[in-house]
Amino acid sequence: MDEIIINIISVVVTAMVIPLITLLGTKLIQWIGTKIENEKAAKIVAEASAIVLNSVKTVFQTYVDSLKKSGAFNQSAQEVALNRAKEIALSQLSNETIKYIEKKHGDLSSWLTVQIEATINTLKHIA
Numbered sequence: 001m002d003e004i005i006i007n008i009i010s011v012v013v014t015a016m017v018i019p020l021i022t023l024l025g026t027k028l029i030q031w032i033g034t035k036i037e038n039e040k041a042a043k044i045v046a047e048a049s050a051i052v053l054n055s056v057k058t059v060f061q062t063y064v065d066s067l068k069k070s071g072a073f074n075q076s077a078q079e080v081a082l083n084r085a086k087e088i089a090l091s092q093l094s095n096e097t098i099k100y101i102e103k104k105h106g107d108l109s110s111w112l113t114v115q116i117e118a119t120i121n122t123l124k125h126i127a
Contacts, residue, residue, distance in 0.1 A: 010069055018057065020126050025053035044100045048093060052115045055088040056123070085116045 029046045059081050067073040089112055093101075098108055105111045 006069075010065075014061075014065060017123070017126075018061070021053065021057050021060075021123055024122060024126060025050060028053070041100070044097050048097050048101060049115070051089050051092045051097075052085075052112065052119055055085040055092070056116055056119045058088055059085045060123075082113065082116060086112045089116070 029049055032042065032045050032049060063084060064073060064077075064081050067077050086109065090108075101108050101111050
């Protein structure tokens with residue numbers, strides 16, 4: 001009986017988290033767009049933010065969610081999840097976006113880590 005309730009709660013939480021993540025991403029992109037004067041920079045930042053958000057959503061849905069359900073989401077799994085999200089994001093970022101991030105923020109890997117962690121933190125407080 002407890003397992004059924006846990007499964008129901010897990011399905012409900014997942015059904016709520018994914019739409020909230022999408023809404024958050026849309027709102028984040030809109031907010032960034034209003035704060036950046038340069039249209040090209042706004043496009044690049046919006047693209048990078050959407051890629052980071054989608055990377056986090058993908059890793060959550062394909063990796064984190066199943067580990068959390070089984071109680072196996074520990075520090076090591078968190079590091080794997082972060083690296084997976086970074087790999088996904090890196091594979092999606094254009095050369096122009098990478099160059100822009102490196103020019104404005106320095107190390108791309110550090111920037112991605114900060115963005116992914118910030119996105120995760122924001123999503124934790126929404127759900």
